[in-house]
Amino acid sequence: MDHRQILTDFIRRAWSEGDLAAVDDHVAERYAIHHDPGDPWDGRTLTREEFKQRLVASRAVAPDQVFDLVEVVAEPPRVAVAWTWRGTHLGDLPGFPASGRPLRMSGLTLYSCEGDRLSGHWQVADRLSIYRQLATG
Amino acid sequence: MDHRQILTDFIRRAWSEGDLAAVDDHVAERYAIHHDPGDPWDGRTLTREEFKQRLVASRAVAPDQVFDLVEVVAEPPRVAVAWTWRGTHLGDLPGFPASGRPLRMSGLTLYSCEGDRLSGHWQVADRLSIYRQLATG
Numbered sequence: 001m002d003h004r005q006i007l008t009d010f011i012r013r014a015w016s017e018g019d020l021a022a023v024d025d026h027v028a029e030r031y032a033i034h035h036d037p038g039d040p041w042d043g044r045t046l047t048r049e050e051f052k053q054r055l056v057a058s059r060a061v062a063p064d065q066v067f068d069l070v071e072v073v074a075e076p077p078r079v080a081v082a083w084t085w086r087g088t089h090l091g092d093l094p095g096f097p098a099s100g101r102p103l104r105m106s107g108l109t110l111y112s113c114e115g116d117r118l119s120g121h122w123q124v125a126d127r128l129s130i131y132r133q134l135a136t137g
Numbered sequence: 138m139d140h141r142q143i144l145t146d147f148i149r150r151a152w153s154e155g156d157l158a159a160v161d162d163h164v165a166e167r168y169a170i171h172h173d174p175g176d177p178w179d180g181r182t183l184t185r186e187e188f189k190q191r192l193v194a195s196r197a198v199a200p201d202q203v204f205d206l207v208e209v210v211a212e213p214p215r216v217a218v219a220w221t222w223r224g225t226h227l228g229d230l231p232g233f234p235a236s237g238r239p240l241r242m243s244g245l246t247l248y249s250c251e252g253d254r255l256s257g258h259w260q261v262a263d264r265l266s267i268y269r270q271l272a273t274g
Binding site for chain 2: 035037038070071073074075078079080082106107108109110122123124125126127128129131
């Protein structure tokens, strides 16, 4: 697999389908969250087990979540991706208990790789739009 | 100049220094803002003159603003960049009149090029952090 395929496979299996084996297949032994404002793990470096815990906890907010990749830009060992996200709000968020509402968000992530494994990211998501969706009608 | 240099030169001259000639040098005749939630021009396609108007209006919020590029990923005709932004809040924002406060924000932008000119972008900025900086002490 080239870096584009690795990233596409990882996001589909891990983040859209919740397949923990995708972490074993594609994540390095140490994964650095360089920048991810609003993510509870922002600034931390995770083992694969800790990454799986983050994946399970993150997906609990919207267990039916799907990431769609809008664009992938690969210049190994870096791969950037623009994405949209959608899911149903079935888990609690700080200040916003589960509402059952459909939610949408967009963001971009710049991944670093070590060999053919993902070793970290720098991400910004449009979290303001989530607050607006939850705070209104 | 390669695409990395074009982007670096454009962001420094246009966005950090307010040099309108950088628009003539680096922006295509039509520039499409594919996705940029919170930007007043989100979804529009601009001529160079309209791009200059957007640049002038955007910079008025923090005329001393500086963009620092954290990482650039180039796979022509696409270039992605992770950035941080800082500036002094000297112009009004909706709901937040000029406060004189120092502000910081981060974001990522994925640019499209036509030949050696920038023809559009897909961007997400951490606007939630700006609201938090302005809404608190």
